[in-house]
Amino acid sequence: MNIRKAKLTNFNKGLLTVLLLGVLLNLGKLFLIPIVIAAFFAMLLFPMMMGLEKRGLKAPIAALTSVLTLLGVLVLLSILLHYQIKSIVQDLPQLEAKLDEKTNRLQWLLYETTDISKYEQEEILEEKKPDIAKAVFKSVRDVLLQTFAVLLFVFIVLTYTFFFLIYQQRIQNFFVWLRLFSGPKESRVMLARISRIIHDYLKGTLTVISILAVVYALGFWAIGLEHAMLFALITALLRVVPYFGSFLGIALPIAFAMLTKDSLWYPVLVLLFFMVTQLLEANLLTPYITGSKVKLNPLATILIILLGNLIWGIPGMILFVPLFASLKIFLDRIPELKPYGYLLGKEENPQVSINDNTL
Numbered sequence: 001m002n003i004r005k006a007k008l009t010n011f012n013k014g015l016l017t018v019l020l021l022g023v024l025l026n027l028g029k030l031f032l033i034p035i036v037i038a039a040f041f042a043m044l045l046f047p048m049m050m051g052l053e054k055r056g057l058k059a060p061i062a063a064l065t066s067v068l069t070l071l072g073v074l075v076l077l078s079i080l081l082h083y084q085i086k087s088i089v090q091d092l093p094q095l096e097a098k099l100d101e102k103t104n105r106l107q108w109l110l111y112e113t114t115d116i117s118k119y120e121q122e123e124i125l126e127e128k129k130p131d132i133a134k135a136v137f138k139s140v141r142d143v144l145l146q147t148f149a150v151l152l153f154v155f156i157v158l159t160y161t162f163f164f165l166i167y168q169q170r171i172q173n174f175f176v177w178l179r180l181f182s183g184p185k186e187s188r189v190m191l192a193r194i195s196r197i198i199h200d201y202l203k204g205t206l207t208v209i210s211i212l213a214v215v216y217a218l219g220f221w222a223i224g225l226e227h228a229m230l231f232a233l234i235t236a237l238l239r240v241v242p243y244f245g246s247f248l249g250i251a252l253p254i255a256f257a258m259l260t261k262d263s264l265w266y267p268v269l270v271l272l273f274f275m276v277t278q279l280l281e282a283n284l285l286t287p288y289i290t291g292s293k294v295k296l297n298p299l300a301t302i303l304i305i306l307l308g309n310l311i312w313g314i315p316g317m318i319l320f321v322p323l324f325a326s327l328k329i330f331l332d333r334i335p336e337l338k339p340y341g342y343l344l345g346k347e348e349n350p351q352v353s354i355n356d357n358t359l
Helices: 002-027 029-054 059-090 092-114 118-166 168-177 184-223 228-240 244-260 265-291 298-312 314-333 335-344
Strands: none
Touching (some): 002 298, 029 059, 029 184, 029 298, 029 314, 059 118, 168 184, 184 228, 184 265, 184 314, 228 244, 244 265, 298 314, 314 335
16 A cells, blocks of 8 residues: 555656646746757757867867857748748739639629628628738738747747857766766767757757758649749648647648639649648658657657647647657657657567566
């Protein structure tokens, strides 16, 4: 009875610890999110920094060069997106004409189903015009404020990334001295494994996104969808959110095809092309590029994404997958916590005896 009571007490303590940790992560998200992103970037750029140091550059110069390279990639991507968005803005008159045509059809359908005439519908729209104007003004203001916030956020993340690269040895020594494992050697091995997993996962994800961007652009262009490059970039970039991002991204070109094309075959072809691409990605690209890096089963991944959204919002949906992949390494190495690592992973079911109390 005492043993059972002790186990229940430990379970309650563990549950309370998890709840408190979740609350702290939520309250400190503005502080923690840029730190986590910067840590991931530092792990991604560390091999580049080491290569530059081997070529004779000092650590600060090598770290700064690596960060500037990352900044250059982000700037090039932003410029490409800017020009693609600018091209779609130039086509707004044609899109507006198409929208008016679709609106007239919708109004006629609404009249046929509700007996509200087109004149009455336009009167309702006239009444709502002041509210629409206020909403547009608020949207423009919010865009400007968000742009400034994003630039500030990028500056903070890149600054953190630079210092993480500079002080990576000191940070590693800190975790080694915490003695989370049996000895310093094992701790260094575990930290190296975590860094390698996150590096390979990020590198693999970026590779998959790049390949998908090219494939989507060629496919959308072949189908005849205008602004194929813009929709290809958006659909591919949303791939950073596993499972959910791809389906959210493909909704945009499908909606655009329905808006601008007279035939329903265009959105159907976009959907079919996306389904074929997803099939090839799931069976060829992801297993060989990122599948072996993050050993989380699909159920655990979906739950982790939802948990990340609950605690950190959209950044959590992206960051929690590699975070939990790193956490699984710790869980697998600690006997008392190994069942939780097994629950998250893809390992085959172990042979468990009826009288056995452990996995």
